[in-house]
Every structure is written in C-alpha cells, then in structure tokens.
Amino acid sequence: MSDINKLKAIANRARINVVKMIALSGVGHAGGASSIAEILSVLYFHEMNIDPTNPNFEERDRFILSKGHGCPALYAIFAEVGFIPEEMLWTLHDIDSPLQMHPELGLCPGIEMSTGALGQGLSAGIGMAIGARLRKKDFRVYVLIGDGESNEGQIWEAAMSAPKFKLDNLVVIMDYNKFCLSDRTQQVMPLEPLYGKWAAFGWHVIEVNGHSISQLIHAFEEARKIQGKPTIIIAHTVKGYGIPSVEDKAESHSVAFIADQVSETLLALGCSQHEVSQFMQQLKEKN
Amino acid sequence: MSERKAPRDHIGAILLKLAENNPDIILLDADFKPASKITAFQNHFPERFIQVGIAEQNMMGIAAGLSTLGFIPVVSTIATFISRRACDQVTTSIALPELNVKLLGLYGGLFVGKNGASHQSLEDLAIMRAIAGMVVLQPADVVETRNMLEFATQYHGPVYIRIGRDPVPQFVPDDYQFQLGKSLTLRDGNDVTLLSYGDLMEDTMLAADYLAKKGVQARVINMSSIKPIDEEAIVKAAGETGGIVTVDNHNIYGGLGSAVCEVVAEKMPVRVKRIGVKDVFGKSGTNEQMKEKFGLRALDIEMDVLEFLGQDGRESQKSKSK
Numbered sequence: 001m002s003d004i005n006k007l008k009a010i011a012n013r014a015r016i017n018v019v020k021m022i023a024l025s026g027v028g029h030a031g032g033a034s035s036i037a038e039i040l041s042v043l044y045f046h047e048m049n050i051d052p053t054n055p056n057f058e059e060r061d062r063f064i065l066s067k068g069h070g071c072p073a074l075y076a077i078f079a080e081v082g083f084i085p086e087e088m089l090w091t092l093h094d095i096d097s098p099l100q101m102h103p104e105l106g107l108c109p110g111i112e113m114s115t116g117a118l119g120q121g122l123s124a125g126i127g128m129a130i131g132a133r134l135r136k137k138d139f140r141v142y143v144l145i146g147d148g149e150s151n152e153g154q155i156w157e158a159a160m161s162a163p164k165f166k167l168d169n170l171v172v173i174m175d176y177n178k179f180c181l182s183d184r185t186q187q188v189m190p191l192e193p194l195y196g197k198w199a200a201f202g203w204h205v206i207e208v209n210g211h212s213i214s215q216l217i218h219a220f221e222e223a224r225k226i227q228g229k230p231t232i233i234i235a236h237t238v239k240g241y242g243i244p245s246v247e248d249k250a251e252s253h254s255v256a257f258i259a260d261q262v263s264e265t266l267l268a269l270g271c272s273q274h275e276v277s278q279f280m281q282q283l284k285e286k287n
Numbered sequence: 288m289s290e291r292k293a294p295r296d297h298i299g300a301i302l303l304k305l306a307e308n309n310p311d312i313i314l315l316d317a318d319f320k321p322a323s324k325i326t327a328f329q330n331h332f333p334e335r336f337i338q339v340g341i342a343e344q345n346m347m348g349i350a351a352g353l354s355t356l357g358f359i360p361v362v363s364t365i366a367t368f369i370s371r372r373a374c375d376q377v378t379t380s381i382a383l384p385e386l387n388v389k390l391l392g393l394y395g396g397l398f399v400g401k402n403g404a405s406h407q408s409l410e411d412l413a414i415m416r417a418i419a420g421m422v423v424l425q426p427a428d429v430v431e432t433r434n435m436l437e438f439a440t441q442y443h444g445p446v447y448i449r450i451g452r453d454p455v456p457q458f459v460p461d462d463y464q465f466q467l468g469k470s471l472t473l474r475d476g477n478d479v480t481l482l483s484y485g486d487l488m489e490d491t492m493l494a495a496d497y498l499a500k501k502g503v504q505a506r507v508i509n510m511s512s513i514k515p516i517d518e519e520a521i522v523k524a525a526g527e528t529g530g531i532v533t534v535d536n537h538n539i540y541g542g543l544g545s546a547v548c549e550v551v552a553e554k555m556p557v558r559v560k561r562i563g564v565k566d567v568f569g570k571s572g573t574n575e576q577m578k579e580k581f582g583l584r585a586l587d588i589e590m591d592v593l594e595f596l597g598q599d600g601r602e603s604q605k606s607k608s609k
Binding site: 130134154 | 344
C-alpha cells in the first residue's frame with residue numbers, strides 16, 4: 001500500500017472508531033472529530049517524531065488539540081499509534097475513563113495539554129516552542145485550532161506573539177470546517193479574510209484541502225523550510241465528514257446517534273455488513 | 288520599629304537570586320515591569336525573561352507550556368489581571384493539568400496607588416481559593432516574601448502569591464521559615480483572636496495595642512497561608528479565646544473571613560466577626576483615605592472588636608479622637 005493510501009486508511013479507521021465511540025457513549029462531538037481525521041493521520045503517521053512505545057520521550061514533537069472537543073478523533077489515533085489499547089476507546093466519556101469529553105493532561109498518554117475551554121491551546125504551544133529553544137531541543141510543536149475557536153481573543157493574542165518570538169518550530173493547523181456549534185461560522189462571526197489576517201500578523205500561511213493527504217504532507221514539508229516565523233496551515237474541511245446524516249451541518253457538532261444513523265454511517269465508511277451487525281449488537285448490549 | 292519595606296520593591300531582587308541558583312526559573316511579564324520592579328531580572332537573564340505584552344490570557348498559556356518542559360514559570364502582573372481577566376486560563380491551562388506555575392498578584396486588595404476600582408482586587412482570594420489545587424498566599428512583610436518565593440519555587444504545583452504594593456514593618460523574625468498551611472502568632476492573648484495577612488497586619492497589630500489599653504488581650508495571628516489554612520491554629524484560637532475577628536483587605540465574601548468561618552463552623556463553632564470591604568467596589572485614593580472609607584484603620588478594628596465583645600466601641604472611638 002502506498003504511504004498515501006495507508007494514511008487514508010488510518011484516517012478512515014479513526015473516523016469509524018469515532019462513530020462507534022460516540023454511539024456507545026450516547027453523545028459526542030462527531031462533527032469536529034470527523035473533520036480532523038486526515039490531519040491527525042498525517043501528523044501522527046508521517047510528520048511527527050513520536051515513539052509508540054514511549055509517549056513521553058523528551059525529544060518528541062508535541063501536539064496540542066486546542067479545539068479540545070475534537071478529541072474522539074485524537075483518542076482513535078492514539079489507539080492506532082499504540083499509546084492506548086483499542087478497548088479503551090469504548091469507555092469514552094465514562095466517569096473514570098482517561099478519555100474525558102475534553103482532553104486532560106496526565107489522564108491519557110499522548111495528551112500534551114488540557115484543553116476544552118476554547119482559545120487556550122495555541123498559547124501553551126507557544127510556551128512549548130519557546131521552551132524547546134531554551135532547552136536547545138529541535139522538536140517541533142503542532143497546534144490544531146478550530147475556526148469557531150478563532151472568535152476567541154486569546155487566539156489573536158497568541159497569533160501576535162508567536163512571530164515576535166520567531167517560532168519557526170511552531171505549526172498551527174486550522175480545521176476550517178465552516179461551522180460553530182450553532183450555525184455557520186460566517187453567520188456566527190465572520191472570520192475572513194483568514195489568509196490575510198494571519199499573514200498580516202507575521203505568519204507564513206498555507207491553504208490546503210484538509211481531507212487531502214498529499215496536500216497536507218506537502219504543507220508540513222513547506223513549513224519545515226520556513227525560517228524565523230511560525231506557519232499556519234489553513235485546512236479547508238467538512239464538518240461531520242463521512243457521516244451522511246449530519247455532514248456539513250451545524251447538527252454535527254454534538255450528536256446523539258440513533259441506531260439507524262450508526263449503521264448507515266458505518267456502511268458509508270466502508271465497514272462490512274458483518275462488522276456493522278457485530279457493533280450494533282455491542283451497542284444494544286451496552287444500552 | 289523596624290525599617291518599613293514594600294514587598295513589591297523586593298520581588299525582583301529575590302527572584303534574581305533564586306534564578307541564579309535555579310536555571311529553570313523563567314519570569315513572564317505583561318508590560319508591568321517598572322511597577323513590579325523586575326527590570327533587573329530582565330537585564331541579568333534576558334533569555335529567561337519573557338515579555339508577552341498586555342495579554343495576560345496568552346501569558347498564562349505560555350507559562351503553562353513552559354512548565355511542561357520542566358521550567359518554573361513565574362508570572363507577574365496585577366492581581367486583578369491574574370484572578371479576574373485570566374481566570375479561565377489559570378483554571379483550565381494551569382490548575383486543571385496541575386502545572387508548576389507561580390502567579391505573583393501584585394497590588395492585592397485596596398492599596399493600588401490611587402488606581403481605583405478597576406485595578407483593585409477585592410475578589411482574587413475568593414476566586415483563587417475556589418480553584419481546585421491552587422495554593423493561595425500573601426506575605427506580611429519582605430522577609431516573609433523572600434521565604435514564600437523560595438518555598439514556591441521548591442513546591443511543585445500552582446501557587447498564587449498576593450504581593451502588597453506599599454511599605455510595611457517587619458513582623459516575622461529574621462530566622463523565619465515559611466511553612467505551607469502554618470500560621471505565625473505575632474501576639475499572645477486569650478480574650479479574642481485577630482486574624483489577618485498582608486498589608487493590614489500593621490493595623491491589626493496596632494488595634495491589639497489599643498485593645499490592651501482597654502484591658503482586652505488579643506491574640507494576633509498572621510494567616511499568610513490562606514489556602515491551605517492553618518486549621519489547627521484556628522481551632523485552638525476558637526477554643527481558647529472564644530471569638531475570632533478576621534481582617535481582610537478583600538471583599539468580606541470569599542476572603543480570609545470566609546475561610547475561617549468554614550473551619551470554625553465545621554470544627555469549633557464560635558462567633559466570628561469579618562472585617563473587610565463590605566460588598567462594594569473600591570475607589571481611587573490614598574491608603575489612609577481608603578482605610579478610613581472602608582473602616583479598616585486600627586481604631587475601626589478596635590471598635591469592631593469591642594462591639595463584638597459586647598463592650599462599647601463607640602465610646603472608645605470618641606475618646607481616641609479627642
């Protein structure tokens with residue numbers, strides 16, 4: 001299998017597991033998790049320096065999911081990487097589960113920062129990128145932010161400060177899925193021109209299709225060549241990508257699947273009839 | 288009386304000395320360095336001084352990120368901007384992940400050099416006390432400030448230290464060692480107990496002098512560890528003196544008075560009088576004007592204590608003003 005097909009397959013498996021996890025939990029942020037599956041697949045299986053057997057090794061690249069509610073996809077990727085066993089995914093949102101509805105540092109291997117209150121992850125990433133330089137380490141820091149999250153003032157405080165510190169070891173990826181919780185971002189709070197805003201703040205800006213593995217790979221390659229300033233990759237995505245009942249709708253933000261939607265989605269994502277039947281049985285037993 | 292010194296005038300030099308022995312200490316500033324007197328640190332350790340501009344929320348996140356690499360970030364700005372403006376960042380980015388960040392809240396309370404209500408933190412103790420796992424301290428003088436900063440850089444976890452702006456006498460002994468959750472009795476007495484911290488320690492001690500002249504022997508305790516609080520000393524004082532008066536440079540809701548009430552209500556119910564700012568915002572003015580307006584002068588404290596004890600506080604005030 002080519003590298004691109006492998007990364008596609010990983011993203012698809014993560015998306016399938018996101019649907020299963022949320023179905024078992026009863027509710028979850030399906031839309032903002034499914035929109036970032038390819039980004040995470042490329043980061044964890046192509047771009048970042050990580051060690052599946054040692055999630056905390058000092059030289060590792062850091063990843064912060066600033067839009068913390070997208071974490072079902074991150075947890076699914078952690079299971080693919082081997083940071084956590086796949087069975088742990090089925091405990092999503094349980095009271096004693098390491099997989100809380102928003103990521104918490106210290107609960108689950110791989111989580112680099114507690115997030116969930118929007119707008120905060122980029123600042124922490126800046127702290128890590130400054131820290132890398134002070135420690136004379138050449139690891140890189142990746143922060144995934146949301147488009148709706150970019151309504152928060154702190155994002156722009158952070159956007160102003162990273163170029164001041166010339167953080168070329170910092171890459172932001174914006175999951176530009178065009179929706180907030182309640183409506184289209186354009187309706188809730190217009191963000192455009194995003195390219196111009198980030199460029200004016202002193203960032204190197206790249207725009208890609210956030211579901212295109214090859215475009216993402218090239219964007220990260222380009223970011224590595226940029227010196228003296230941070231890079232943002234504006235990744236155009238579709239909220240609820242691959243989930244027919246909610247795709248490209250605000251309703252995808254937090255979803256309580258009914259059984260028919262689950263089987264429909266799993267089939268649409270390429271699961272076999274056997275796998276779907278097996279999962280529907282598991283779901284029935286849990287409820 | 289000892290020489291009067293302002294805690295905030297000394298934090299820069301104290302931090303510089305600590306940083307010389309600990310390469311992990313990093314200082315973050317949000318454009319407040321001339322007032323917090325930390326410019327010398329920047330000059331000495333330019334690479335370990337991070338100027339984030341007037342952006343306290345971002346500053347908290349940067350501190351959080353640095354701490355994940357084993358640094359000990361010390362964040363220094365006005366108390367209100369830590370507790371009010373950046374409350375969510377302190378909570379979610381620092382306290383929730385239990386990160387090793389030290390928060391220096393300058394200008395805690397009413398005394399902010401005529402800056403007025405927007406700059407007065409009368410809520411910070413309530414806010415910071417309510418954040419899970421947050422340690423909340425205020426030193427009474429410069430010796431205790433040095434002790435506390437030393438403690439904070441050795442302790443692992445988030446610590447909020449409220450730093451007074453103006454000169455105060457020395458209250459703790461030269462060989463004092465700050466201990467988390469421990470108080471220091473500054474004056475013995477068994478008729479009533481006065482508890483305070485920080486800038487108002489002086490007026491509280493003076494009130495105890497006035498009370499002694501009326502035959503009331505007040506125990507005075509410096510409760511510099513506001514959270515965790517010295518429950519043992521409070522229970523002992525409640526048992527031995529029968530009543531407690533707290534003196535807060537803070538709204539009476541949520542400050543030391545509330546913390547003390549929580550302890551005595553559960554462990555040794557006695558009457559408690561909470562002196563402090565009575566649920567109003569502050570004003571521009573001198574410290575003396577502020578103390579008078581909000582009833583925090585030594586003679587106000589004395590009168591409140593006498594009233595609390597069932598003696599005639601009003602007569603006492605009249606005789607003093609003669």
